[in-house]
Amino acid sequence: MQEIPKEPITGRIEDLPTYNASALAPDITKRIVFGPERFWRDYTVRHFVLPPGCCVPPHTHEWDHFILGIAGEGQIVVDGEVGPMPQGSWGHIPGGTEHTFENHHPEKDFVFVCIVPTHGDPHGKRQRHRLERAERKEACGELEEEEA
DSSP, rough: OOOOOOOOOOOOGGSSSOOOOOTTTTOOOEEEEEEBBOOOOOOEEEEEETTTOEEEEEOOOOOOEEEEESEEEEEEEEETEEEEEEOOOOEEEEETEEEEEEEEOOOEEEEEEEEEEEGSHHHHHHHHHHHHHHHHHHHHHHHHHOOO
């Protein structure tokens, strides 16, 4: 059986691959820190950098979002209520509510972490499907070996 490489226990967010999140906002940067391919199958922890003057248009999902403000000064707007998100803050967006992420600062990025169920992130969902396919393939291979 092939040995699975051991994941490191620490790493730099900047070294993680970026994902195209232009559907959310132009020039936004997205990285997946934890998800199906790294330690957490059921939830996806995304790291976003929202450039100065950039906003994610209002939208709604059925799932909750859990937000941590890492750097800069942004805000979340949930059903019209503005929640400031300076560095070191947290925020919660209940499922089914209209929400947006905004960075009105003229010079600084708004950097935040957003945690959602894996089915709520298209890239996390694809990671989970790849992982499940690999597990099924491995299980089928093991069954074939046992039958031989």
